[in-house]
Amino acid sequence: MTTNRTQEVLYESEAALRLVDHELNELHDVQEDETQRPVASPPNGVEGLNEIAAVLNRANTQIIAVLARIREGKLAIESTAVGRVKVTQDKLREVTTATEDAAINIMDACDRATTLVDELDSIDAGETVDRVKSAELRGSLRDELFLMMGALQFQDITSQQLAHASSVLDEMEERMFEVAKLFDPSISPELARAEPAVENNSALFDANATMRDSDSRQALADEIFTIVKGQAA
Amino acid sequence: MKFLVVDDSATMRRIVVNSLQRIGFNETVEAADGVEALQKFDQSICFVITDWNMPNMSGTEFAKALRLREDGKNVPVLMVTARSVRDDILVAMEAGVNNYIVKPFTPAVLKEKIDALLPAAA
Numbered sequence: 359m360t361t362n363r364t365q366e367v368l369y370e371s372e373a374a375l376r377l378v379d380h381e382l383n384e385l386h387d388v389q390e391d392e393t394q395r396p397v398a399s400p401p402n403g404v405e406g407l408n409e410i411a412a413v414l415n416r417a418n419t420q421i422i423a424v425l426a427r428i429r430e431g432k433l434a435i436e437s438t439a440v441g442r443v444k445v446t447q448d449k450l451r452e453v454t455t456a457t458e459d460a461a462i463n464i465m466d467a468c469d470r471a472t473t474l475v476d477e478l479d480s481i482d483a484g485e486t487v488d489r490v491k492s493a494e495l496r497g498s499l500r501d502e503l504f505l506m507m508g509a510l511q512f513q514d515i516t517s518q519q520l521a522h523a524s525s526v527l528d529e530m531e532e533r534m535f536e537v538a539k540l541f542d543p544s545i546s547p548e549l550a551r552a553e554p555a556v557e558n559n560s561a562l563f564d565a566n567a568t569m570r571d572s573d574s575r576q577a578l579a580d581e582i583f584t585i586v587k588g589q590a591a
Numbered sequence: 592m593k594f595l596v597v598d599d600s601a602t603m604r605r606i607v608v609n610s611l612q613r614i615g616f617n618e619t620v621e622a623a624d625g626v627e628a629l630q631k632f633d634q635s636i637c638f639v640i641t642d643w644n645m646p647n648m649s650g651t652e653f654a655k656a657l658r659l660r661e662d663g664k665n666v667p668v669l670m671v672t673a674r675s676v677r678d679d680i681l682v683a684m685e686a687g688v689n690n691y692i693v694k695p696f697t698p699a700v701l702k703e704k705i706d707a708l709l710p711a712a713a
Contacts, residue, residue, distance in 0.1 A: 566673075
């Protein structure tokens, strides 16, 4: 169920409960008017109606309590939906970007490496082998291969971003389950919720993990180390 | 000179080991978390490179435990992690980390940090 649809359901439920509440109040007011009329001895029909009114009053009280809990659940979902889901969506877009950037960097390095291999072939095919040039080309080729390996760091960062996104979804699922229990207290957690797909222990990932701005983040780390060490000296 | 490389990501361990080989350090031992790292650490290890977020025992917990050991109290510890906010960096320093590299890193930064700590390793 999408977040918007969930909110719609909650609004509709709230409107229905308000209508019931209004009807019950009107019924209660009618009963109060009738009981204020002096009667010598109440006929059995009125006694029965008073009993019904008492039951409906109790139901009214319970419905109001449920309404309050639904409002709480709605606010909790709204705060999760508006706040953290947006951040999570941004992180998922970042995962896509990081994956694409890494793929392009690796393909570019492959292209350059292929060119270097072609140049090495040309040298080998020549009458005299320019060993200096070929050594230089092999060095460049190793650099390109190493760049490809370095580009794979995205895997570690994106796995942390996905673990964070998964933990936010788990939290939303839990909140929605609490709201669903208001309508059906017998609902079983095992039936309502799937097992988490990944380990969502927050100790295993950094919620702020990113591929962006590594130079400036490294500069900050260096600055802090320098300042603190200088103070300690 | 033997390095202990600690990271729960096999990809990252391979990248760090490969980077170390590029700059001339070919002797490495690997561990996937702080518990395994403490088991594998011995006097032959001259330098530790560790991640932060790991199962069983984090990088900062590992660094603290290492500093309590007679054979580990002076070994250079370099943290390589995605965490990069100020408070995290201070926590790492308090745990006994000697320097800090932010992921994703370049081989040049790794070499620079290792070179700065090498006299201590020797």
